[in-house]
Amino acid sequence: MKDKRGTEHPLFLLAKETYRVFSDLGFEIADGPEIESEWYNFDVLNVPKDHPARDMQDTFWLKNPKISAGKEGREVLRTHATCVSAREIEKAGKEGRMPCAFISIGKVFRNEATDATHEMQFFQIDGTMVGKIKDGISLAHLKGVLLKFYREMLGKGTEVEFRPSFFPFTEPSIEVHAKWKGKWLEMMGAGMIHPKVLENTGLNPKEYQGFAFGGGLDRIAMIKWGIPDVRLFYQGDLRLNQF
Numbered sequence: 001m002k003d004k005r006g007t008e009h010p011l012f013l014l015a016k017e018t019y020r021v022f023s024d025l026g027f028e029i030a031d032g033p034e035i036e037s038e039w040y041n042f043d044v045l046n047v048p049k050d051h052p053a054r055d056m057q058d059t060f061w062l063k064n065p066k067i068s069a070g071k072e073g074r075e076v077l078r079t080h081a082t083c084v085s086a087r088e089i090e091k092a093g094k095e096g097r098m099p100c101a102f103i104s105i106g107k108v109f110r111n112e113a114t115d116a117t118h119e120m121q122f123f124q125i126d127g128t129m130v131g132k133i134k135d136g137i138s139l140a141h142l143k144g145v146l147l148k149f150y151r152e153m154l155g156k157g158t159e160v161e162f163r164p165s166f167f168p169f170t171e172p173s174i175e176v177h178a179k180w181k182g183k184w185l186e187m188m189g190a191g192m193i194h195p196k197v198l199e200n201t202g203l204n205p206k207e208y209q210g211f212a213f214g215g216g217l218d219r220i221a222m223i224k225w226g227i228p229d230v231r232l233f234y235q236g237d238l239r240l241n242q243f
Helices: 008-023 083-095 139-154 193-200 217-225 230-234 238-242
Strands: 036-038 075-077 100-109 119-130 159-167 170-180 183-193 208-218
Touching: 008 100, 008 119, 008 139, 008 208, 036 230, 083 119, 083 170, 083 193, 083 208, 100 139, 100 193, 119 139, 119 183, 119 217, 119 230, 139 159, 139 183, 139 217, 159 183, 170 208, 183 193, 183 217, 208 217, 208 230
Parallel strands: none
Antiparallel strands: 036 075, 100 119, 119 208, 159 170, 170 183, 183 208
16 A cells, blocks of 8 residues: 655644735734743733633643742643733833734633534634834724735635624724625634733833734634534544645
8 A cells, every 4th residue: 555645734734824914914923832821821811810711611720839829820721822912012012112913823722522613722813913002003904904814714705794792801892703605604803902901011001002813723724625523633634635
């Protein structure tokens, strides 16, 4: 039997294409740790102490006797990639690199039952753009960026809709839905960065503003290539070699 060579994983292919789209729009590529502190995963993002995301049922908490009970708190497997954006905003502010824009793609972890559309691990896209208020960064810019992205990913005729929602780290907040084969699908959450988040990253919300967005890469890949089960991405299934 002739050996078959491996091919690039569909999520890797999609990540490369995503980075290309956002790099063309002037975004810097950012990265961050998968083992994250409680501060960057929750507190800096205005997620309150009693929020369900902090429960053992939703988050993988790590036992690390070496970590001190200081500002950064305990360690977790990150539940979203938004903590990467928070770190980059903080760093850019300290270095005086404003306005700034970052895009990151990384694996995140949730303690939940798995099925065809849910997995305990998945890849998330997270992006942000921040500048001084006089730079005028607004929801209109966010809309333009995400329209460009989804039409590059799913086709030039893709319809994208923005609906009001709530997230602790944005205000106002919106859900981003894309129309695919006649159905509206929720793709990501987004909005203008909450003043408390700007303050937690060292910026004065009376001088700075920006937007943020985040959503699953796996879902885009499932829609784009008709992959029926998200778990296939993590099982080394040779049927994915068609990519």
